[in-house]
Each structure stands twice: as C-alpha cells, then as structure tokens.
Amino acid sequence: MxxxxxxxxxxxxxxxxxxxxxxxxxxxxxxxxxxxxxxxxxxxxxxxxxxxxxxxxxxxxxxxxxxxxxxxxxxxxxxxxxxxxxxxxxxxxxxxxxxxxxxxxxxxxxxxxxxxxxxxxxxxxxxxxxxxxxxxxxxxxxxxxxxxxxxxxxxxxxxxxxxxxxxxxxxxxxxxxxxxxxxxxxxxxxxxxxxxxxxxxxxxxxxxxxxxxxxxxxxxxYLPLYPAFSHENIDLQSLRNFHIITFTGIADTRPLEEYLNSVCKKVIPVKFQDHKEFCKKNIQRVAETFEHCQAEKKIIVTTEKDFSRIKGLETEKYLENLPLFILPVETxxxxxxxxxxxxxxxxxxxxx
CATH class of the missing domain: 3.40.50.300 (P-loop containing nucleotide triphosphate hydrolases)
Known part of the structure; x- marks a missing residue:
C-alpha cells in the first residue's frame, strides 16, 4: 500500500x-x-x-x-x-x-x-x-x-x-x-x-x-544509447566498466536506474522534479557531478523526454562539450x- x-x-x-x-x-x-x-x-x-x-x-x-x-x-x-x-x-x-x-x-x-x-x-x-x-x-x-x-x-x-x-x-x-x-x-x-x-x-x-x-x-x-551531440555511439554491452551520471526530471526513475545498474559499474543519479525546465544552474550541477566523478570511464545519460526540454533552447549549449547520451525506450x-x-x-x- x-x-x-x-x-x-x-x-x-x-x-x-x-x-x-x-x-x-x-x-x-x-x-x-x-x-x-x-x-x-x-x-x-x-x-x-x-x-x-x-x-x-x-x-x-x-x-x-x-x-x-x-x-x-x-x-x-x-x-x-x-x-x-x-x-x-x-x-x-x-x-x-x-x-x-x-x-x-x-x-x-x-x-x-x-x-x-x-x-x-x-x-x-x-x-x-x-x-x-x-x-x-x-x-x-x-x-x-x-x-x-x-x-x-x-x-x-x-x-x-x-x-x-x-x-x-x-x-x-x-x-x-x-x-x-x-x-x-x-x-x-x-x-x-x-x-x-x-x-x-x-x-x-x-x-x-x-x-x-x-x-x-x-x-x-531500453534501446541503444545514442549521442546527443557529436560523440561516438556506445554499445550497451561495453558499459560494464563505466560510471553513468543520470540526468532526469521525470516522475519515476526506478526502471531507468534499475536497468542501467544492470549494465554498468555504477549509477550516480542527478534528479529534478517531473517536467522540470532546466536552467543554467541545473546544468552546472550535472557538469559538476560529472567532473567530481573520479572514474576514468564515465558518461552522462538522460531520457528522450528530458532532452526534449533542452533541445533548441539556450541551455543546450552548456551541455555540448559533455559526453551526453540519450537512452530511448519502448513499450x-x-x-x-x-x-x-x-x-x-x-x-x-x-x-x-
């Protein structure tokens, strides 16, 4: 209950x-x-x-x-x-x-x-x-x-x-x-x-x-990760040694985190409220979490819905130099x- x-x-x-x-x-x-x-x-x-x-x-x-x-x-x-x-x-x-x-x-x-x-x-x-x-x-x-x-x-x-x-x-x-x-x-x-x-x-x-x-x-x-910008594609099977910083503003992150925990070494979640409009300060928090992660192999992963609240807006430029990947999903x-x-x-x- x-x-x-x-x-x-x-x-x-x-x-x-x-x-x-x-x-x-x-x-x-x-x-x-x-x-x-x-x-x-x-x-x-x-x-x-x-x-x-x-x-x-x-x-x-x-x-x-x-x-x-x-x-x-x-x-x-x-x-x-x-x-x-x-x-x-x-x-x-x-x-x-x-x-x-x-x-x-x-x-x-x-x-x-x-x-x-x-x-x-x-x-x-x-x-x-x-x-x-x-x-x-x-x-x-x-x-x-x-x-x-x-x-x-x-x-x-x-x-x-x-x-x-x-x-x-x-x-x-x-x-x-x-x-x-x-x-x-x-x-x-x-x-x-x-x-x-x-x-x-x-x-x-x-x-x-x-x-x-x-x-x-x-x-x-969950389908293959694809890059938000110009980084190379990453095969999910090769993520075993990666630390993944998840960047989300959705109601239920449980399935995403459970899945990523099953395919990578560690998940570090950065969560915001559902439907959050991301601002520069939010992006800086994600970037700082990424920089503070000491792992040699690390990427940032977000959902298609979250990236929709970034695409074409001024906040997009603050992520362009980061290894941001999008994880699509289907029913x-x-x-x-x-x-x-x-x-x-x-x-x-x-x-x-």
Whole structure:
C-alpha cells in the first residue's frame, strides 16, 4: 500500500465527491458529450504521472502508421508556455507544446501534433482537415469526459498500481478507482522484464477486470544509447566498466536506474522534479557531478523526454562539450500478448 496523507483525507473526500458528481453528469448526458466523427483512442491513468503514457502513445503511432495515412497526436501540452490551440511545426520547441508532445513531434514528423485544453476544438479541426478519415491518439484523456472516445486504454504502473492508492490530495489518484471499470483495455506498465505467470495472475486477482476489459502486462525495453551531440555511439554491452551520471526530471526513475545498474559499474543519479525546465544552474550541477566523478570511464545519460526540454533552447549549449547520451525506450509485451493487443487495436480501427 502506498503512503496516504491522513491529514488531507477530508480534502480528498471533498475532491472525490466533486469528481463523482461531474462524472455522473457526463455519463448520463446531463452535461453535453462530444462524439468525435473520426476514430479516437484515449490513453491515460487514474494516478498523477509516472505510468509511461508516452511510450504507449509512440507504440500506437508505429502500429497504426501502416494502417492510417492521417494520424494525429493530441495532448493538453502539460506545462507549456503557450495558450490555446497549437499545431507543431518549424521553429517549435517544448515551451510551445510541452515536453511529451515535442518528443513525439521529433520522432514522428509525419504525424499531426496538436495541443489544446479544448480537445473538442482540436478534434473538429483534424476531422475537417482529413474529411473524417483520420485517427487521433489522445494522450492523458481518460478524465476528459466531454469527449467520448471510441477506444479507451487505462495505464497503471506495476509498482504503483491504482488499487493501492487513494484520492488526491491524500494520495495521487485523480478520481476514484471505481472508474477503472470504464476503459476497454488495461495496460500494466513498467513490469519487471522477467515477470512470471503467477505474478501476473496475482496482480489480475487484485484488478478483477470486467468481462468487457482486456488486460495486458508490459515492460520497458531500453534501446541503444545514442549521442546527443557529436560523440561516438556506445554499445550497451561495453558499459560494464563505466560510471553513468543520470540526468532526469521525470516522475519515476526506478526502471531507468534499475536497468542501467544492470549494465554498468555504477549509477550516480542527478534528479529534478517531473517536467522540470532546466536552467543554467541545473546544468552546472550535472557538469559538476560529472567532473567530481573520479572514474576514468564515465558518461552522462538522460531520457528522450528530458532532452526534449533542452533541445533548441539556450541551455543546450552548456551541455555540448559533455559526453551526453540519450537512452530511448519502448513499450514491450510478454510472449504473444503483443499480437493480441495489436489485434484489439486493429479490430477497433477496422470497425465502420
């Protein structure tokens, strides 16, 4: 069970009541619900951050790019500096669209990247542009009840499952765990790579999915390191004698640090808050940690999301002379379950 702040329980109960009333009004069409004219897949979680939504969104984009010529990614653009409806294009950076959307934009330039707090407005724009023939992946959209998406995917972290959490602010749940019964698919993310069938069965017994729900267990597969600037590529197999300084501002660093500890001699973490906008002082802290490390073989490693908050900004120049490497990651499934998940997605996409 995760730690619950009992002092804040009264506020949590009020917050829970407010969200239940709001959801009831949308579910019973007292408040107007928008039904998109295009295919829509919503991914999200019940907790606040750290469930691995971006790798899942990228997985879906790769899968559906072969089926759909017109794909869009829609996010609210968390912590962006811009206002209103923004479409990614030239001269864009994370300040305009948020770090997650900017990461997706850099990796998938042929996908329409949209950010807006008004999801309906963005969906209507894309629907008109594609003559209702496109598909939209909505990131962090399960609590956006104004839009009723065609397929809903709930993510929950294996190490921080929603059923062990409590309503904000006593815990980190955005709404009651009872709403885990609504999505079509539940993805258990960030599982140990060697998760046994018994462990999966034990976890399933706690979720107790309904007949309409499919549950899949996933883990993070780390890909080869690549240089942020002009340094040579490094094979992960050759890191055994390296000290690695990790440079991160993400909600959950556990999987990253566990993985790197398994392939290198020592990990020295430099952590910042989630979605942190890095300043010169932050970069200097990373550089000083690197300089103070006495190891002969040493590098700095960051995530794609963290580098998205550096790329194209003034802080980038302070890192150019350091051996900074980026560690990409992707969502992976156990055994044949990945094919079953793909079929679920393609079945929905193929519906008339």
């Amino acid at each position: 995760m730690k619950i702040n009992v002092v804040l329980l009264p506020l949590a109960l009020l917050y829970d009541l407010a969200t239940r009333i709001r959801n009831y009004l949308y579910l019973h069409n007292v408040l107007k619900v928008f039904h998109p004219p295009v295919k829509t897949i919503a991914i999200g979680n019940l907790s606040m951050g750290g469930s691995g939504k971006t790798p899942v969104a990228e997985y879906l984009i790769r899968l559906l790019s072969e089926e759909f010529g017109n794909i869009a990614y829609l996010s609210r653009g968390y912590k962006r500096k811009s206002k209103g409806f923004v479409i990614a294009g030239d001269e864009i950076n994370y300040r305009n669209i948020g770090d997650e959307a900017f990461q997706v934009y850099r990796k998938f330039p042929n996908v329409t990247i949209m950010v807006s707090n008004n999801r309906k407005e963005a969906i209507e724009y894309f629907s008109e542009k594609t003559e209702n023939q496109g598909l939209i992946i909505l990131d962090d959209a399960l609590q956006h009840r104004q839009v009723r998406c065609g397929l809903n995917i709930l993510l929950t972290s294996y190490h921080r499952p929603y059923f062990q959490d409590f309503i904000f602010p006593a815990g980190s749940l955005r709404e009651s765990k009872k709403y885990a019964s609504l999505p079509d698919i539940i993805l258990i993310t960030k599982c140990p790579p060697s998760l046994s069938q018994k462990q999966q069965d034990d976890f399933l017994s706690k979720i107790r999915p309904l007949p309409h729900q499919s549950v899949f267990f996933t883990f993070l597969r 992976a499934f156990y055994g044949n379950t990945g094919n079953l998940f793909k079929q679920k997605i393609l079945d929905y996409v193929g519906k008339n």
